[in-house]
Amino acid sequence: xxxxxxxxEYAILALQYIAENSSKTNTAKxxxxxLSLPYDFLSKLLQTLMKKGLLxxxxxxxxxYKLVKQISEITVEELMNALDERSSIVDCADGDSNCCSRTExxxxxxxxxxxxxxxxxxxxxxxxxxxxxxxNI
Amino acid sequence: xxxxxxxxEYAILALQYIAENSSKTNTAKxxxxxLSLPYDFLSKLLQTLMKKGLLxxxxxxxxxYKLVKQISEITVEELMNALDERSSIVDCADGDSNCCSRTExxxxxxxxxxxxxxxxxxxxxxxxxxxxxxxNI
DNA sequence: TAAATTCCGATAAAAATAATCGTATTTTTG
DNA sequence: CAAAAATACGATTATTTTTATCGGAATTTA
Ligand code: FES
Ligand code: FES
Numbered sequence: 001x002x003x004x005x006x007x008x009e010y011a012i013l014a015l016q017y018i019a020e021n022s023s024k025t026n027t028a029k030x031x032x033x034x035l036s037l038p039y040d041f042l043s044k045l046l047q048t049l050m051k052k053g054l055l056x057x058x059x060x061x062x063x064x065y066k067l068v069k070q071i072s073e074i075t076v077e078e079l080m081n082a083l084d085e086r087s088s089i090v091d092c093a094d095g096d097s098n099c100c101s102r103t104e105x106x107x108x109x110x111x112x113x114x115x116x117x118x119x120x121x122x123x124x125x126x127x128x129x130x131x132x133x134x135x136n137i
Numbered sequence: 138x139x140x141x142x143x144x145x146e147y148a149i150l151a152l153q154y155i156a157e158n159s160s161k162t163n164t165a166k167x168x169x170x171x172l173s174l175p176y177d178f179l180s181k182l183l184q185t186l187m188k189k190g191l192l193x194x195x196x197x198x199x200x201x202y203k204l205v206k207q208i209s210e211i212t213v214e215e216l217m218n219a220l221d222e223r224s225s226i227v228d229c230a231d232g233d234s235n236c237c238s239r240t241e242x243x244x245x246x247x248x249x250x251x252x253x254x255x256x257x258x259x260x261x262x263x264x265x266x267x268x269x270x271x272x273n274i
Numbered sequence: 275t276a277a278a279t280t281c282c283g284a285t286a287a288a289a290a291t292a293a294t295c296g297t298a299t300t301t302t303t304g
Numbered sequence: 305c306a307a308a309a310a311t312a313c314g315a316t317t318a319t320t321t322t323t324a325t326c327g328g329a330a331t332t333t334a
Contacts, residue, residue, distance in 0.1 A: 001145070001217070001224045001291090002256060005138045006323060009227060012245060027279070040325055047281065060332025061278045076252075080138070087138045090146060108149060111268045115213075115259065119139060122255045131248045138322095143292060164310065177294055184312065197301025198309040281330070292319070299312070304305105 007045050007083045008076075010037050014046065015079075015128050018055070019071045025064030045083065052082035072129035080123060089116045144182055144220045145213075147174050151183065152216075152265050155192070156208045162201030182220065189219035209266035217260060226253045 013035050018026050028046050032039040046065055050057045054074060055065045080086070090112055150172050155163050165183055169176040183202055187194045191211060192202045217223070227249055 001142045001221055002139055002260075003224055003226050005321095008138070016244065029279080038324060041323065043280080044282090044324095050280090057280060058332080059280050059330075061276095062333060063279045063331080065280090084138055087140055089140050107153065107270055108268050110270050115263060115268070118259045119256065122252065122259075126252060131245050131252070133244055133247050142290095166310080175293060178292065180311080181293095181313085187311090194311060195301085196299075196311050199302060200300080200310045202311090275334100277333085279330100279332080282328090283326105285324100285326075287322100287324070289322070290319100291321085292317100294317070295315085297313090299310100301310080302308085304307090 005084060006041070008080055010035075010042055011045055011049065011079055011083060012076075012128055012131055013037070014042060015049075015054075015067070015071050015074065016132050018065060018067055019129075022067055025058050025062070025066050027064040030064075049079075049082055054078070054082055070129070071132075072127050074128045075124055076126045076128070076131070077120065077123040079128065089119065142221060143178070145217055147172075147179055148182055148186065148216055148220060149213075149265055149268055150174070151179060152186075152191075152204070152208050152211065153269050155202060155204055156266075159204060162195050162199070162203050164201040167201075186216075186219055191215070191219055207266070208269075209264050211265045212261055213263045213265070213268070214257065214260040216265065226256065 014031050014037070017031050017035060028043040029039060031037070031046075032042045046055060047057070049055045050065065054068060056068055057063065057065050092106070092109060092112075151168050151174070154168050154172060165180040166176060168174070168183075169179045183192060184194070186192045187202065191205060193205055194200065194202050229243070229246060229249075
């Protein structure tokens with residue numbers, strides 16, 4: 001509860017890595033190797049980011065991934081949306097159905113939505129670049 | 138990812154219900170019935186809240202639960218701590234081990250912690266009473 | 275044509291969450 | 305005292321979500 005998925009965690013690290021090596025195309029294999037992340041999982045994740053327009057890919061030998069925009073322009077919210085098809089704090093917050101209250105009118109829906117927005121704002125206001133240490137330790 | 142567990146969701150509803158009926162002791166059965174929540178699950182959850190000091194229970198016939206303090210004095214953070222043994226945004230944030238980076242020094246730990254704190258603050262500043270609609274719909 | 279790569283669908287394994295069950299204990303009340 | 309209505313508690317199961325893996329197809333370079 002209230003935690004980042006590995007997908008998002010790995011993606012943050014990968015995007016930062018690609019940003020640092022933005023002069024070249026970066027292969028999934030290299031990134032996985034350097035960051036010690038599971039290759040298959042990372043690979044799929046990068047493909048998703050590519051499909052969502054955060055990365056461009058080049059096929060074949062000499063292929064790999066490059067950034068489309070700078071990591072200072074990619075928010076955590078954007079990344080979460082791209083990878084996790086948007087999860088909300090409670091089920092109703094992104095849909096139709098009554099999620100919490102089994103009575104006719106939900107007693108907490110509106111304030112829960114407010115809570116949701118506050119959390120969204122944090123992720124909206126944090127970029128992948130913000131999540132990079134300037135000084136280690 | 139970033140969502141409330143059913144435990145917390147049910148607990149919010151249950152605490153609000155108990156608050157509305159604070160003149161009497163409320164049985165798990167009644168609460169589950171009125172809110173259409175699974176009895177066994179709710180029952181265990183209330184026992185946990187009791188052990189954590191948020192509720193007092195009375196055994197036997199005429200037994201049930203009462204609040205110890207008002208719901209305007211119980212924060213969501215408190216509730217989450219009581220029910221879920223504290224989950225943090227990434228593994229390292231509540232422990233010892235290196236969680237994200239497999240390299241020697243974690244590249245994102247410190248800013249992730251900042252993110253964590255921002256989220257914590259939201260839950261720290263929201264009470265169960267805050268999560269109650271004044272006007273339905 | 276071979277090697278390095280992305281791409282894609284399917285599936286499997288693991289972990290976390292949610293729900294259920296059986297039984298013991300406590301208290302009230304008739 | 306006995307029965308009923310509760311909580312208390314441990315164990316287990318079921319379900320869902322998350323994480324990881326696999327096998328092969330398509331693409332590009334050299
Ligand atoms: S219906 Fe979603 S919070 Fe109540
Ligand atoms: S070791 Fe936890 S965020 Fe890096």
